[in-house]
Structure formats: structure tokens, C-alpha cells
Amino acid sequence: MELTVPDPAISVSGFKAGKEGTLTLRAGEIDTVLVIHGPKDVPVEASCVPKDEDTTIAKITIQEKAVDNPPEITLNGDNPMKVEVGDAWKDPGATASDDVDGDLTDQIKVSGDKVDPDKLGTYKVTYSVTDSAGHTTTVDRTVNVVKPDGSILYSCNVTQPIPVTFTMPVIAKGVAPETVKPGAAIKITESQSIVKIPSSTVDVMRLLHATSVTGTTDEFLLHATNKDATVDVAEQQGGAIPIPETPVPAEGPITLTVPDHGMEVTGFTAGDEGVLTINAGEIKTTMKLNGVPDILSTTVAVCNPMDGEDTTANTIKIDGEAPVITLNGENPMTVDYGSTFNDPGAKANDNLDGDISDQIVVTGEVDTHKVGSYTLTYTVSDRAGNTATAERTVKVVDNEKPVITLNGDNPMTVEMGSTFEDPGATATDNVDGDLTSQIQVTGSVDTSQFGTYTLTYSVTDSAGNTATATRTVNVVKSKGTITPGEEKVVYPGEQVTIDGTNIVLTMPEDLPLGTTLTVTDVSNSDAVSKAEGLELAGHVYQFDFTYPNGQAPKGTFTLTMGYDTGKYSSDQVDIYYFNEETGKWEAQHGTVDGDAGTITIQPSHFSTYGVFAKVDNSGDNDGGDNGGNGGDNGDNGGGDNGNNNGDQGNGGNTGNDTGSGNNSNNNSGNNNGDNSQGGKLPNTAAYNPVGIACGFIMAAIGAMFVFRKKKTAE
Secondary structure, three states: OOOOOOOOOOOOOOOOOOOOOEEEEEOOOEEEEEEEOOOOOEEEEEEEOOOOOOOEEEEEEOOOOOOOOOOEEEEOOOOOEEEEOOOOOOOOOEEEEEOOOEEOHHHOEEEEOOOOOOOOEEEEEEEEEEOOOOOEEEEEEEEEEEOOOOOEEEEEEEEEOOOEEEEEEEEEEEEOOOEEOOOOEEEEEEEEEEEEEOHHHHHHHHHOOOOEEEEEEEEEEEEEOOOOEEEEHHHHOOOOEEEEEEEOOOOOOEEEEEEEEEEEEEEEEOOOOEEEEEEEEEEEEEEEEEOOOHHHHEEEEEEEEOOOOOOEEEEEEEOOOOOEEEEOOOOOEEEEOOOOOOOOOEEEEEOOOEEOHHHOEEEOOOOOOOOEEEEEEEEEEOOOOOEEEEEEEEEEEOOOOOEEEEOOOOOEEEEOOOOOOOOOEEEEEOOOEEOHHHOEEEOOOOOOOOEEEEEEEEEEOOOOOEEEEEEEEEEEOOEEEEOOOOEEEOOOOOEEEEOOOOOEEEOOOOOOOOOEEEEEEOOOOHHHHOOOOEEEEEEEEEEEEEOHHHOOOOOOOEEEEEOOOOOOOOOOEEEEEEEOOOOEEEEOOOEEEOOOOEEEEOOOOOOEEEEEEEOOOOOOOOOOOOOOOOOOOOOOOOOOEEEEOOOOOOOOOOOOOOOOOOEEEEOOOOOOOOOOOOOOOOOOHHHOHHHHHHHHHHHHHHHHHHHHHHHHHO
């Protein structure tokens, strides 16, 4: 049972830190009274003391001296801050805090530049604060007063009722053509002006309690270069452009859009070449302040672009050069009767507009079911109105060849020794129809000889158009069987299986024709019987190739050999190559397929390859034979501790018992007689005096080893 006491948690006080070091809180004795509730409550008193030596609950580091850091200032709003000219600007301020003094916001001092929102420029505002320890922190804010995008700064002089000068941005809008032909009349549509009366000027209106403004633009001049011309937009609109009534806001500037809908402006003519530029000029307005006494309600202002301002409103390129059309494909073009005509199209490029191929218009048509000559016309115009044309002549003629369709596969593969039957072909012509009966076939296929053969099919229509088609026939040897001791011709790509086994050798595709292979079963050779640390787990064969002119292939051979899955696991076996120079077997680290019981390698050369399993000859076997020897491992002595070291036979070979005394060692060597591959008995100690002598020596060593083990055990 687990109890949480109390619930909820409580706060504990009464501890006081020393001057330095660490304050450690530890758990101590607990006195409690538990009440067991039942038919009659039973109180149980208990006194508990900690069992663990470490009763630490918490450790608190005592800071020897307080650290007084400088105060921190956090700016409100953006930094840097962007303000459009004419807008009202109010410092968003900052906050300040100190780790000792706390909130110092009311002690921040602001210095630096005075931001004038009516004047373009970059201003720096500095905020500083000092804490009680004398630490001072300073932070700067950058304020950039900028023009609205695309605007022109105007300087305005108010002549009545009170002389006033102010600066305002004006955006002259209008849609003009990007390019025109020389001498073209230019028309600007959707023309409007967006005017911002600065907040400082609107403050005067607010002082006069103006509720809204209205009035007229009495003059708005546009100047053009190339050819030079000046147009008064107000005059074109009947002498005045109405200013829509706009409320006076409680704060900030007034933005006027004059007029409230787009206008059309004319009167400009392009020169012969180059660029025509339209520039904004003088503006005169009469403005009515609604809600203000009549004597102060009417304001007359004359505004001109400020010195150095780019007054460009529109830029128009003068283009008198026509586009260039380039036809794709041939011209004239010849197409076959009855075919599908696909117009190869054309490309168009303009000196100013660039690639305008997608704007080409094609007129005319081609009927491929009617012999004759046709004309296609390609036309394109650039944005200035310059037009280019080009023509293509298309001739429809009957020179189409018949179409031959081969029956069956192409290329076709047939096995050596089989019967080849030509599946034939069909032929049709756009005019003559079915010409299958007139097909002529040349060439032949000899299935008794490996190789590649070509059959040629040809047919001619009544117009003299001849068509041909060829079929490639590959005579191959895909699979074959070889008997050990037989010299057999092998072919590129052939899978050769050794008769009576699951050993498969796949030839490379570049095997020279005329190559022969001989395989020899050497499973019972001395090299196999003396394979150190290995046990035969399959077959051993010697592979001998004879190449025409000694030219070995560069491609890859693949050799797959099987192993006894009932006796060996996949991690025990491998294909080994017998190195004639060293007299040792070398593992080839093949790919083992445990389900199929096979190992696969890609040998780089050929001699002798076999399948072996690794065996461990070390250790005490207490009379047991590795490899399933059915023989007796007798003890030749009076002793009770027979020590049989490593019989590796593959059949029922009788062990050779030697030794004397109480400890006899049975060292039968590697016995391969009577194995499942039908091998012959090797030379063992039973037939070799030297082996008998070695057996005595090993028996003595074994006896010493057992004696030392017994001593150690005692």
C-alpha cells in the first residue's frame, strides 16, 4: 500500500542558509498514528526511522555574493523602423528591467535625432537607463523616412487662405503601351493620381475642425520627349478633375485618389526611334475644407516636383522593326500520299519582344489524300504592331513504300538441332493493298551450326517503291550435359550440368566458338584426402578448357556446386580451389543458398574446385569420432581414461588404438575411406610405421595432459 501524505502537498519553512557552501535537507524520524477502520476503528501508533544511509532530500547551493548585472532595454516595435514620408510618427518607446532594481522603464532617457516624417532621411533615436549600482545600458533605434514605392515628391505652396509650404508624395498611375511604331499616337488609360497630404498639414485641418475635404485639380501637366509635347490632363477633362470627398481622419495623413475612376489621356506622338518618356509636371488644386468657416475653407495650392526627383511616369519604346519568322523543317516540303501531315511550325523572334513564337498564326491547309501543291502562311505581330509573314510550300506525292510486318519474334532464338520454321511476313501498300504473296525471302538458317543468321524480306509496289525487312535468327545452345572424362564443345551462354550431379557451369556470352571443356572427378585424390582442417561435403572436379587460338573470354563464368544439407549447415561449407603451387585449398567465399543446398561463385580461372566443410581437430573427444565413424576406438592399455583425439573419417573406418598405461590416445588422423562419394581408403597409421610411431608419441602427450588436468582438478 502506498500513501501520499498530505494530499495536497504543503509548504515547509524554518530553514536558514549559512554564509557559504551547500545547505542539505535530509529525511528523519517519522511518528504517525494509523487508524484501521472496521466495525470498530483501531488506532495504531508507529515510529519510523530511515533505513538507507543517504537520506538526502535536496541540496541548495549558497551563493556567496550577489551578482548585479547591467539593466536590459527592450525596444517596442521594429528596429530598424520604416516610416513613409507624410505619415505621423510616434516613438513606440521601450521597456527596461534590472535584476536588482526591477522595472526601470520610467527612468529611460531618450536622446538622438528628432524624427521628421515630412523629410526623407535616416534618423537615430537613443534609449539609455542607469540602475542603482551605476550600470548604464544604451540601445539605438534606426528610423528610415522613405517615399512610397513609385511615388514622386512634390513641394506644395498654399497661397490662400494662409501661406503654407509642405511636401507630399504623388503616384502618377496609368497604363501605356510598352512599345509603339514610329509616329504612332499614344493613349494612356486608367490614369489616376494618388496624393498623400502629410499628417503635419492635416493637423492644421483638424485644428480648424474640418470634417472632410473636396475640390478640383485645375491643372496637371504631363511632359513627353521624342517628340516633345506637353499635355494638361485637367484641360482634357473639361478644365478640372474632381477630387472625391474624403473624410479628415482623427490622426495621420489624408490619401486622395484623383479622380475616383481611371481617365484616358491622349495628345502624345512617338518619334522615329528610341524611347518616349512621359514625365509628371506641375499640379494646381483648389481644395474645400468642409465644416470650416467660409473665410478659411478654400485652399489653393501649386505643387511642383522637388529638385532631383525622377518624374518619369511612363516609358515607351519606339519600334519600327518587324519580327523575324524562321520556318522549322524543309521548304518546300514533300509528304507522302495518305500520310498524316504534321506542320513542323516556325519560330518568331522580335528585337524588343524576344521570342514570340507562340503568337504565330497559321493559315492554309494540306490534304494528304489529294496529290497537289499547298501553301501555308505564317503571320506574327509584335506589341508595336509590326507584322511579319512567311510561306511554306507542301507537295503531296505518292512515293510511299509498302509496309512489311514480320510474323513472330525478331530477333528469333532457336535451339541447336531443332527444326527452324520461318513464321513469314505480311506486306501492305497505301495504293496496291495486300502484297504479302509478292514477298521475296533471301537467306537461310542452319540449326546444326551455332551462330547468327539473317533473313531478308523484300517487296515492291506498282509505283516501284521497294521495302525490305530483316529478321535475325540466333541458333543457340542454352543447356547441355557433360560426362566426366568427356571433351565437349561448349557455347556462349550455355548452362552445362555435370551428369548425375547438381553442378552447373554457366559460360560467358563472349566465349569463343569452338571452345571445349573436360571435367574430371578428383574427389578421391590425395589432395582431397589430405585437405587440412577440411571435410569433403560434396564433389571435387577438375575443369579443363581449350580455347581456339588460346583466346580466353573476358566475360564471367558462374559455377554452382551442391553440398549435403542433411549433414552440414550453410555456415560450414564453401567452394575451395586447389592451389597447385602451395598445395593448399583456398576458400572462394561463395554465395550459399541453404534452401537449395548450393554454393555459387564466379571463378576467374579454372583448375580444381570442390565443396568442403571446415572441421575442428582440437579438443578432447572422449572416445567420440567426428564425421560419423562407425569403427571401434579401443584402448590399448590397462588404463581407464581413453582419450580419442579427432577421428575425421567419412565412413565406418576402424580407429587405430595405441598407447600404454592408464591414459591411451586414439589418433586416427583423417579417415576418408568408405565415404558417401565412394572414395578409397587413404594411408593411415594402420598401414604406416611412421604413423604408428607418431601415435605412440601423441598417446604419451595425451597421458601427460590428462595427468596434469587431474592434478589441477585435485
